[in-house]
Amino acid sequence: MQITEKMVVTLNYTLKDDDGNVIDSAQDGSFTYLHGAANIIPGLENALIGKGEGDSLSVTIEPEEGYGERNDSMTQVVSRDLFEGDEEITVGMQFHAESPDGQPMTVSVAHIEGDDVTIDGNHPLAGVRLNFDVNVVGIREASAEEMEHGHVHGPDGHHH
Template structure:
C-alpha cells in the first residue's frame, strides 16, 4: 500500500550523522521487532522526513539525507541558558552532572530538554539546542507496513501501534 495522509506507517530506520572525524556514525535505529510507527501527515515527524517517504509503499527501502536546516535546525549559540544553582538546591536534589539531560519547562508550559554543559560557582549552564541541531541527518530503512488509520487514531492525532491498538 502506498503512503498517504491519514495512513499509519511502520518502518525501520538507521539514522547516521557525521562525527567529528567526518565519518558517519549510527546514532539511532528502529528495528523490524520495534519499528517506528506514526500517523503520516499529522505533523509528528520532521516535514522533510515525511516528504522523502511520500512516494513509497510497503516493502520499499529508502536512503536519503536531510540538511541540518530541514532537520533539527542549525546550532544556535544563543540557545544556552544559565540556570541559578538555587533552582536545584531548594528541592533537596543533587546538582545535575555535566552531560545530563534535564527536562525543563518555559513560562508558557512548553516542555523541552537541555543538556548540562558546565557548572560554575553559582549557575548550571544548559544547552537548549536539540542534540542533533546542526547535523545533516542520513536515514536508511524499509517501509514495513502502511494501513489506513482507524477513526480513533485520527481523532487522537497519532498512531496506536503497528496494528492500531495500544499495547498494554
C-alpha cells in the same frame, strides 16, 4: 499501498551523523508513525511520500528539515543552587523546563564549572545533518480514532 496522508507506516531505520556514528536505530518493526500528522521530522516525511512496502531509501536531511539550526541564545549559565534536591548534576543530564513563552521544553546540562552550570535548550540533534537508511516494513490505513488523535495506537487499541 503507497505512503500518503492518513496512513500508518512502520519503518526500520538507521540514523547516522556525517561521521558515520549511529545516532538512532530501529530494526525490529517497532517504529510506527501516522503520516501527515507531523509525527516525524519534515525531511523524512517528505522523502517517504509515495513509497511502498518493501521499499528502501537513503536520505540526507539538512537541519532546517530536521531538528532545526542551533540557537545559541537558548544556552545560558545558571547557578547550581537552582537545581532542587541533592542529586548530583552531571554533563548530559536532561531536565524538563518551560520556555519563555510557556512551552514545555527539554534542556540538557552542557558544561559545569564550579557553581556555574551551562544549560542548553537546543534539541540534541539541532544543527546536525541526518543520514537515514530506511526500509518501509508496513503500511495500513489509520483508524478514525487515530486520525482524530493525530498519532498511532498500538495493536491492543488505546494506550494512553
